[in-house]
Amino acid sequence: MSFKTRVTAPLLGAASLISLFALAPTAQADSAHSMACGYYETQTDAYYGHCGNSYVKVQVDIDWWPTDILRCLPPGETRLGSTSEVDNAWAIGTC
Incomplete structure (x- = not known):
């Protein structure tokens, strides 16, 4: 395994984890503001x-x-x- 592979893989995993948490509050906020009929x-x-x-x-x-x-x-x-x-x-x- 090269140095580039060992460094890139954890960074990609961290980037996807950060994007998951960044999107979660948006989805929760939309459902919290939905109006009842x-x-x-x-x-x-x-x-x-x-x-x-x-x-x-x-x-x-x-x-x-x-x-x-x-x-x-x-x-x-x-x-x-x-x-x-x-x-x-x-x-x-x-x-």
Whole structure:
């Protein structure tokens, strides 16, 4: 085995290991920022994620309110309020 082979092989292995770790955070970051479709909650906030391309009419169940409210929401993520106020939300049509 020549000196060139003994030095080059470990360097190639190290380079592939470094590139693997460099790409891993990118894949994790993309999945961490993916939006859920429909109603979902975090520990403190209630959201509605609309995955369509046009506005949607959403019925929002407010915990302390006698009737539900209607909201016209754009595509994407919309904060509806705190989890102590909002119980649920669902699409009922287009705006």
